[in-house]
Amino acid sequence: MSDQGFFSVLRWRADATRDEARNVAVILVSPDGEFGGVKAAPLSSVSPRLHDQGILDDVIAGLEQQFSAPHKPGLVALEEWHRSMQHSLCLTEPRPTAVSDADVVLQALYRAYVQPRGHGSSVLTKGRLLDQIVGRVRRRGFEVRRGTYVDDYLFDAVVHGPGVSSAVEVLSFATSARSWASVEHDAGHFLYALGRVNLSGLAVVQAPTDGSQTAATQSWERVNRWFREAGLRVLAPAGVEGYFVNAGQLGLGS
Numbered sequence: 001m002s003d004q005g006f007f008s009v010l011r012w013r014a015d016a017t018r019d020e021a022r023n024v025a026v027i028l029v030s031p032d033g034e035f036g037g038v039k040a041a042p043l044s045s046v047s048p049r050l051h052d053q054g055i056l057d058d059v060i061a062g063l064e065q066q067f068s069a070p071h072k073p074g075l076v077a078l079e080e081w082h083r084s085m086q087h088s089l090c091l092t093e094p095r096p097t098a099v100s101d102a103d104v105v106l107q108a109l110y111r112a113y114v115q116p117r118g119h120g121s122s123v124l125t126k127g128r129l130l131d132q133i134v135g136r137v138r139r140r141g142f143e144v145r146r147g148t149y150v151d152d153y154l155f156d157a158v159v160h161g162p163g164v165s166s167a168v169e170v171l172s173f174a175t176s177a178r179s180w181a182s183v184e185h186d187a188g189h190f191l192y193a194l195g196r197v198n199l200s201g202l203a204v205v206q207a208p209t210d211g212s213q214t215a216a217t218q219s220w221e222r223v224n225r226w227f228r229e230a231g232l233r234v235l236a237p238a239g240v241e242g243y244f245v246n247a248g249q250l251g252l253g254s
Contacts, residue, residue: 005030005099006075008082009092009113010038012046012056021090022046025060026104026109027081029094033074035102039109043146044127044210045116050154053127054147057134059089122205123175126183129237130156130170136241144236153193164247167199172206173220182220187223191230202243203227203234 007028011021025040040060066073078094079216085091099105123193134144142161150158150167157168169190171183187203194201205224208216227234235243 003030003035003099005035005097005102005105005111006078006094007097008078008094010040010059010085011092012051012052012091013090014047014052024056024089025063025090026106026114027063027078028097028099028106028109029072030076030099030102031075033072033077035099036072036074037067037102037106037116039106041114041116042128042131044125044131048127050147050156051227052147053130054145056089057146061138105200113247124172124237125175126170126172126186129172129204130205133157133168133170133207133237133240137244140245142243142244150193150199153189153197155190155193158199159244161244164244165199166244166247167194167201169201169203170205171223173208173216174206174212175216176213176214178213180215184219184223187226191226192231194232201232202240203210203232204237204240205234206237236253 005028007026009023010025010027012024013021023041024043024046025038027038028035029036038060038178046056047053071183075094078091081091082091097105097109109162130146134146136146137157137159141143142159145158145160146156148155148158155167156170159166159168167190169187171187173183174178177183190201205220205227208220224234233243
């Protein structure tokens, strides 16, 4: 026997005047809050702009926190969100759906309305790498603000937790880019900004692959020299979770 559920799709309009929207997430609720959840697309697939990703991430993280409670938002909350989200972030009017298994239905709705086409590529772009790192560090219990300003400086992510207060820069040299000037610009901006805020710093760097062009390796070596000369800690993506767990335990990340 199936229960009654309702769902809405969260959409992002980067330019409201053009009314072009991208589906960001799907929200499923029961009338009384007995079950429900939210499932979002990787934010790098929605917008390439870091600040846009930060805005979306704040909203989605807030929704996920509400659905982690024993009593979840119900239809009344979904209707209120629909009425209040009608600008850059808009939420479609709730629609009914039969629910025999909430997780299965949420996944099916995600595939139908939100899942990006062709996002299965294995190329680790900066955005995709940032998607992964933010999710993994959050699952370890740390607060992560993505694409956020500290004073006048925009950082890829800022991580807070017991004993940890750290700005994070994410770089990938494992793509097929022909020019690396923008990556070097990001690295230089991070070093400049880090010297002007009260945060420790961490660079997460994906090295070139065996098939990368010579220019990628040269740029990677150049950026790593900058980081070493600045005394900045640099990690491969696989070491990020362990670093924050250990830093939190020892109080080394602030």
